[in-house]
Amino acid sequence: MRRIKLTVAYDGTEYCGWQIQPNGITIEEILNREISSLTGEEIRVIGASRTDSGVHALGNVAVFDTECSIPPERIAYALNRRMPDDIVIMKSEEVSHDWHPRYQDVITKTYEYHIYNADVPNPMKRRTTAFVSFPLDIEKMREGAAYVVGEHDFASFCNVRTNTNDTVRTVYEITVEKREDEIVIRIKGNGFLYNMVRIIAGVLIRVGRGFYEPEKVRDILEEKKRTEAGVTAPPQGLVLIGIDYNKEN
C-alpha cells in the first residue's frame, strides 16, 4: 500500500466546493470517482482545504492510499486523461504512510483574492474575479491590510458558523497589488478560518472605496466577534494558490 499526494487545480465555478455533499457535485466526489475507476479500488481522498462552492485552486492537496502499480509520478498524467477539463492534477508523488495533508507541524497556505475594478463588468473575468464598480484606493487597502499581519485572534474574520474554538492564526504576509485590470490581495498564513480570506477581502474592499478608514481593520480585529455574511466578498474572486509543507513527508 502506498500513499499518493496529489496537487490539484480547478476552476470551482461549476462545483459545490470541495467536500462531498448531497446538494451537488464536488471536487472530492470527482476525484474519488476517477481515481477509483483508474485503480479499480474504492478510493476516498483526504483533502487539505475544503474550499467553498465557486472557489478556485491552483494548488490544493489531497492524498489517497493505493495498491496500484502505476508509478506515482505517472498517476497525474493517467488521471488527467479522465478528468473533466476544469480539474487538473498538477503533480502526483509518493509520501510516507502517515503523511496527512492537514496535520503537519508547519503549513503555509497562500490565497489570492482577485477584484475586477472598472465601470462595467468584464464577461471574460466573471468566473475568476469579484466585480467592484466603485474606484478602489489601493494605498488605503494596503494600509488596512497591514493590520492583519502577525499572530491574532481572528474571531472577527470568521463566519458565525465557524466550527472551532481556536480562532488564533498567524498571517505572515499580505500584499495588495494592481495586475493589469485586476486588484489582487495575496495572503500567506499558517491557516485560515472559515471565510477568513473572503471577509478580509470584503473589509479591504470597503476600505478601498472609502467606506471604512484603514484603522477600522484594527478595530474589527479587536472586537473578536464572529461575522455575519454581509461583509464576505463573493467566492469567485478567491483562489487557493498553494500549500507549503516545510517538513514534507
Next chain:
Amino acid sequence: MRRIKLTVAYDGTEYCGWQIQPNGITIEEILNREISSLTGEEIRVIGASRTDSGVHALGNVAVFDTECSIPPERIAYALNRRMPDDIVIMKSEEVSHDWHPRYQDVITKTYEYHIYNADVPNPMKRRTTAFVSFPLDIEKMREGAAYVVGEHDFASFCNVRTNTNDTVRTVYEITVEKREDEIVIRIKGNGFLYNMVRIIAGVLIRVGRGFYEPEKVRDILEEKKRTEAGVTAPPQGLVLIGIDYNKEN
C-alpha cells in the same frame, strides 16, 4: 427612428459564435431577443464582426434602429439587467441613420491571441487561452510576426472556405509579449480574413516551438494558397479587443 450603436463584450465559450444559425445559440440571437423584449419592437442588429464559435470579444460593435424613448446612453444599462452574465453591453450611443458598422472608410480592428504556455494546463485559463505545453521562443515568434506587417495578399492566411476574392489586407502592427504566464499576440489591421488571426497564431506557435524558422512566415505569405484547418490555432485563445472608426458617425 434612431440608430443605436452598441459596444459588446462576451465570453464566447457557450455560444456558436456571433451570427444566427440553426445549430445553437449565438450572440446575435440573444441581442435580438433582449433588445426586442426591451423596446417592444422586432429588432435585428447588424454586427461588425461575425466572430466564430468559442471566440471572445471585449469590443465588438452592433447597431439597431429603434423608436424607443430610452436615452441612448441608458440603453446599455437597461440591457445589462436582462443579458446573461457572459454578454455585457459596454456602451450604447446614438449614431447617424446611415452609419454602418462594417462599411466605413477607415476601420482598425485589434485582436489578441492568448496562449497559456506551461507543462500542465491551468483549468482557470482553459476558456480564454490556448494551452501549449512545448516551450515557446518569444524572440523567434517576434521575428516571424514581423513579416506580416504591411499590406499583403493574405490568401495563405485564410481558410479555404473564405468567401471573398479580395484577400489583400493591411496589418498595422503585431506584438508578441509575455504577460504573467500567458503569451499574447496582439495584432491591429484594417480587416481580417476568415480565420486569419487564428492561422497567424497557429503559424507563430510553430515558429515558437522551433518547428518552423521565422522566415517560413514570409514563405507562407508568398505562396498565396488558402489554408486547411490544420494550422489554425483553437478559438478560445482569440479575443476581438476593439474596433476603431476614425471617421465615426
